[in-house]
Amino acid sequence: MTKSPHLILLTTDFKPNLGGISQYLHHLWDELSQYTSTTVISIVPYQDKKLSHRYELKILSSSLLNKNKTNSIVKTWQLLRDFHPQREIMPFIESLSGQPLEIFIGVWHPLSHIWCEALQRANLPYSFFIYGQELITSQYRSWASKRSSDLKGAKQVYACSEATAELAKVVTTYHLGTQIIYPGITSPENSLSIETKAGIYRKELQLTGGPIVLSLCRLIHRKGIDLVLESFTGLREKFPDLKYIVAGDGEEKEKLQQRTIDLKIDDQVIFLGAVDEETKTVLFALCDLFVMPVRDEPDNWEGFGMCFLEAAIAGKAAIGGKTGGVIEAIEEGVTGYLVNTDNATQTGRAMKKLLGDGDLRRRMGEAARKRAENFTWANSAARLWGMIQ
Numbered sequence: 001m002t003k004s005p006h007l008i009l010l011t012t013d014f015k016p017n018l019g020g021i022s023q024y025l026h027h028l029w030d031e032l033s034q035y036t037s038t039t040v041i042s043i044v045p046y047q048d049k050k051l052s053h054r055y056e057l058k059i060l061s062s063s064l065l066n067k068n069k070t071n072s073i074v075k076t077w078q079l080l081r082d083f084h085p086q087r088e089i090m091p092f093i094e095s096l097s098g099q100p101l102e103i104f105i106g107v108w109h110p111l112s113h114i115w116c117e118a119l120q121r122a123n124l125p126y127s128f129f130i131y132g133q134e135l136i137t138s139q140y141r142s143w144a145s146k147r148s149s150d151l152k153g154a155k156q157v158y159a160c161s162e163a164t165a166e167l168a169k170v171v172t173t174y175h176l177g178t179q180i181i182y183p184g185i186t187s188p189e190n191s192l193s194i195e196t197k198a199g200i201y202r203k204e205l206q207l208t209g210g211p212i213v214l215s216l217c218r219l220i221h222r223k224g225i226d227l228v229l230e231s232f233t234g235l236r237e238k239f240p241d242l243k244y245i246v247a248g249d250g251e252e253k254e255k256l257q258q259r260t261i262d263l264k265i266d267d268q269v270i271f272l273g274a275v276d277e278e279t280k281t282v283l284f285a286l287c288d289l290f291v292m293p294v295r296d297e298p299d300n301w302e303g304f305g306m307c308f309l310e311a312a313i314a315g316k317a318a319i320g321g322k323t324g325g326v327i328e329a330i331e332e333g334v335t336g337y338l339v340n341t342d343n344a345t346q347t348g349r350a351m352k353k354l355l356g357d358g359d360l361r362r363r364m365g366e367a368a369r370k371r372a373e374n375f376t377w378a379n380s381a382a383r384l385w386g387m388i389q
Contacts, residue, residue, distance in 0.1 A: 004036040005388065006099045010089065010115050010126075011106025012079075014042040015051055018274075019218075020306050021131055024160065024183050025106050029055045031381030041092070043083050043111070060088055076110045083111055085118035093124065102127070102388055108134045108150065110143050116150040125155040130178070132164040132301035132324060135171045148172040158384065160303045161325030167301065181384050182328075184377035185309040188281050197278075198286035205270055207286070209241030211355050214287035216280060216307050219250030222300045224293035224321055224341050226256060231348030232265045239355055242268060247283055249274045284314035289354055289361065293339055293347045294321035305329045308336075312372035317364035319350045335368035 009029055013021045032038050033054035041058045062082045093101065103119060103126040105112050119126045128151055134140065140147060151157055151168065157176045159165040165178040188194050217223040225246060235242055246256070246269065253271065260266040275283065284290070290311035294302045304325035311318045318336035320326040330336045339346035354361045
């Protein structure tokens with residue numbers, strides 16, 4: 001009988017980092033732990049004991065990160081020196097000799113290239129996860145040939161969406177034979193408790209009347225929050241009690257807040273800042289519509305958009321930008337609408353249609369919920385495990 005392989009994940013992005021990549025890898029590896037022994041080897045410091053996980057978590061030691069608290073201000077050459085594979089990674093892998101191994105790189109990064117070279121020298125096959133942003137960012141332009149070489153040398157490449165898989169073909173000019181492992185969603189465990197908390201939030205935020213529109217994301221230009229604000233001027237007459245909740249933080253926050261003042265809609269827009277997972281669930285429960293008109297930008301990429309799944313599992317229709325993996329997260333005309341984001345026209349038109357037709361909004365929301373039930377971490381892990389076996 002063949003022994004199950006030990007799964008090793010090497011990653012430069014993981015919990016407690018926020019964002020889709022860290023969430024994706026954490027949930028996927030946690031589910032894979034039900035099948036076999038799993039280890040995550042991360043460079044991201046993590047001291048919080050509240051993180052529940054079934055995988056073994058190894059944090060690579062680093063005087064740089066312990067001193068600076070974040071790897072965002074550590075230069076690439078320092079990372080390459082501090083996390084050299086011969087220091088801890090290869091000794092750990094060698095200690096597992098006698099066990100079949102499956103090694104994965106969580107996301108491409110210049111440091112990942114050094115790891116790939118070490119694995120190749122040791123004749124150890126590795127597989128890659130790709131999301132899109134790391135394939136096109138100008139930050140890695142000088143590393144493009146090395147990135148392509150690492151992907152071509154992989155045993156297998158797994159993408160978070162069909163759109164990302166197609167992007168990889170263009171970027172590497174090579175058919176990688178990429179397999180798709182979609183992100184999943186975790187259904188809320190106690191809907192009664194969520195509804196109770198949603199009621200409390202309504203009172204605290206004075207959300208009387210309605211309807212309520214929600215955006216939840218990092219506040220950067222690509223997410224298109226300004227397009228939602230611009231749409232308000234055409235919606236106020238028909239929906240005088242319309243409220244817009246913006247959850248998240250980022251470099252555009254002050255600019256967006258000033259724009260609400262300029263448009264004289266600051267009394268209808270609530271900026272909550274960053275929120276925790278529980279609050280996110282409550283916000284999805286109390287909103288009537290989720291909107292995030294993500295832009296198509298040359299140096300940015302939306303691999304999928306897990307927030308659209310989070311809205312869907314809460315039974316909410318969504319409006320998203322017609323770009324990247326968003327076209328797979330929203331089923332056009334069934335669970336919501338995909339809009340062109342050159343200007344605010346299509347965003348405003350889609351919002352007006354859904355806000356003005358409660359029956360349509362509810363039908364789309366229910367269709368979204370049923371569709372989202374297929375996007376589970378258990379299903380994604382089972383698909384990946386089936387490919388490994």
